[in-house]
Amino acid sequence: MQNFRKYDLKKIRSYDCPELHDSIYIGLKNEINSCMMCRGQFDYKNLQIDHIDSVNKENACEKNRKIIEHQNTILKRMYLGDVPEFCKGCYHLRVKNNDIPYQCSNKLKYISLCGAKTCNLKCKHCFFTQDNSGIENTDVIQIQKFIETFKRQGLLDSLKSIRLANGEPSIIKEDLALADFFIRNKIKAEIFSNGVVYQEVFAKGVNLDLFRVILSPDAGSREVYCKIKGRDFFEKTWRTIKQYEDSTNSNVEVKFIIEEGNYADVDNMISMCVKCGVRKVHLSMDVTIPESEFKKYVGPLNRFVELCRLNSIELLSIYSLVPAKLIKND
């Protein structure tokens, strides 16, 4: 896990990590970690901040301070060029342009939940399923208690979103309970799902303007789907996507991670989007692709952008490590 890319030692200047800005990640065994990539218990203990089970109404403010201080300390270190070992090579790391380190506000804006391994697919690119033998699913009851405690103490007044990318949330009953909890408590959430299984509660959250649902089919043809996802749910996934589109007035988002196995499938991807009424897409890229191979992805990425334009599909984000000058986006 980690160090997908070579860390360029010549670049020792000033760094930043947007993943740490006003955010925390609750993962394995309910640890509070610096970011979703960091599995403190396995990878880098210094980035492990605390444990949500130890949070109560008496110590919540102090714990909040500890979290913010921890993130600010790492951001300051990065700013000074002292990048923690674990972060070296991480695709979230940015060379910084500002002349002061980012200072987190005193209240969290994002909480990410990614500490589960239950999934109905075996995506080739997925870094969460590789090397996860020691992982235990997060304890949703404890997560609810943590969120309630922080909320009651006014510590989540600035919360913009809880990101639920826990294994496959649509098949984890605790995650569905969490989605209900978010709706009852009017908490905004971003839910990442592979789109195989439709969940009414996710569509309901979108219609209440509380949830963003981001579905990842990653393929436009059955052959490619089976090859990269490890299971044959192509038709089912696109039927589910259509069901979400129909039930939310086309307000869900569809994400494609371009990788070795699907970069030639771009035309089919957009055809399926058109067929199923998809209006909003994200173009992402497998972060484990080495820079030496970027060139072959430039054509397909350009084609994807062009097809979105031709079909009036809104491209919400382009996540790509291809140098910007190589991407024609006009």
Ligand SMILES: C[S@@+](CC[C@H](N)C(=O)[O-])C[C@H]1O[C@@H](n2cnc3c(N)ncnc32)[C@H](O)[C@@H]1O
């Ligand atoms: C592990 S998934 C869990 C949520 C859900 N099962 C899904 O498919 O979206 C969390 C997010 O990480 C992304 N992800 C996993 N491995 C990746 C990789 N190698 N490159 C880019 N994104 C990746 C997935 O696409 C997904 O949006």
